[in-house]
Amino acid sequence: MHPLFITLPELADDLSQFEQKLSSFAQQLGLTLSELTLDHISLRCHQDRTAERWAMALSKVGHCFSEAMIGGRPIHLYRLEQPLALLNHRIDIVELPWPGEKRYRNEGWEHIEVVLPGAPEQIGQRAMALIDDHGLVTPGISVKTRRPEVKAGALDNTTLAITNGEITLKFHTYAIDKVVASEH
Secondary structure: OOOHHHEEEEHHHHHHHHHHHHHHHHHHHHOOHOOOOEEEEEEEOOOOOHHHHHHHHHHEEEEEEEEEOOOOEEEEEEEEEEEEEOOEEEEEEEEEEEEOOOOOOOOOOEEEEEOOOOOOHHHHHHHHHHHHHHHHHOOEEEEEEEEOOOOOOOOOOOOOEEEEOOOOEEEEOOHHHHHHHHHO
């Protein structure tokens, strides 16, 4: 059992459910996750005090290497001392955003982010080339590209997100720790 789950057992149960839903969603999209680089995993919560409790627990099993204000809310990134196991991957970075305007169905694990190296302006084409056309036309699937404002000298973190409203897969060009390092 991962040490995080000693303090937050509800996240262990939720990770198991997330893993099943993620596997099913990837299969629906025709994606072979075992061939991809899973960069990090993200949580979602509804209340500030939940985010604070989770932040305290994450700080005990890793260290916070980024505290940014994005979209008017804090987002912390933690590098875990012991990676989480997810679908035969080992993920050592957890993203913890504080609640914002949007409310999510579930408090817990919400998305993973995949690194697809190449030109940032072509992330959409690279990601879409991996996805089966039939998966994209399934009702409830939405695709969105987001290009955050980039500080001078920082890496472009343009992201393509695909969601079914419950699970989200995000694709970007660079690992999140490299993006954060480029911003300083």
